[in-house]
Amino acid sequence: MWQQISPPESAGFSSTKLAEAKQRFDHMASNSFIVVYKGKLLVAWGNIDEKLDVYSVRKSFLSALYGMFIDSKQIDVNRSLASLGINDFDGLSDLERSACILDLLKARSGVYHMAAYETNSQKRDRPGRGTAKPGEQWFYNNWDFNALGTIFQQLTGQTIFEAFKSRIAEPIGMQNFKISDGRFHNENASRFPAYPFRMTARDMARFGWLFANKGLWKGRQIVPAVWVKVSTRTHSTTDRSNSKSVGYGYMWWTARHGRRHFKNYLGDDAFSARGNGGQYIIVAPSKQIVAVHTADWKWTGKKVSSGAVGKLLKAVLSARVDG
DSSP states (O other), rough: OOOOOOOGGGGGOOHHHHHHHHHHHHHSSSEEEEETTTTTEEEEEETTTTOEEEEGGHHHHHHHHHHHHHTTSSTTTOOOOTTTOOOOOTTOHHHHHHHHHHHHHTTTTOOOOTTTTHHHOOOOOHHHHHHSOOOTTTOOOHHHHHHHHHHHHHHHOOOOOHHHHIIIITTTTTTOOOGGGBBBBBEEEEEEEEBEEOOOHHHHHHHHHHHHTTTTTEEHHHHHHEHHHTTTTTOOOOTTTTTTTEOOOOSSEOTHHHHHHHHHHTTTTOOOEETTTTTTEEEEGGEEEEEEEEOOOOHHHOOOOOOHHHHHHHHHTTTBOOO
């Protein structure tokens, strides 16, 4: 169970200002919002124990698992798609099959085949087949992420959800996650399924806090510290018009070094997992802060933008009164 900071003044925050931030939350189409400060709950608003589809946050979960199995030598990131026997319905070219696991982790495979669970913008913006060599350019590519799911299971002999439960959820004390909260989503577009997760905000906060502490949980190294560092570092700049302040690591969004958007209040080492419609795990290690936001937009019909989530987090952090 998370320990609550009470009263907020004991951690240097104003109860009055936090109440004002809560009013902002109450007028948003949010389902839940959690802020963890120094390992304790500063705020926990909304339905923090309701399981929702976290959409692309799933990719950061898989990244963590890759780090663990790379560390144990069960996965070699330099293996090519060809060596792994990876192909797809329309057939991949020799150039595409020369992409290695590391290219996929960076979303730089150059494989622009149709993919399951794509958004309309991904379909619209997907480059043409054969327009880039592996490693040459970044594209937020569900083909890469879905193929990584299949490759993980091929090399480890475990489903993503079994591995996540035993290797991460149980060791860090997630209260709600079950293997049945994961499923495979297949489409005719590709032979590689997506792997949606359902999770509560409070369990997502535990995952975020694990990464805020370099993969360490109560003295036990769960995710290798070197993987936490390398996977949450900027390896690609993005060209997304609504993401000018972010870069991309290994299936994590990162703060571009020196960009004021993050530097002013979260630090240059901030990074996040993001899912469609308003699902966020925001990690600011140097500030000892983790924030989780969820939105049940399939029910409400309203998505919550990254800007709105950022303003809410800023409102909470501005309640700090001791400097």
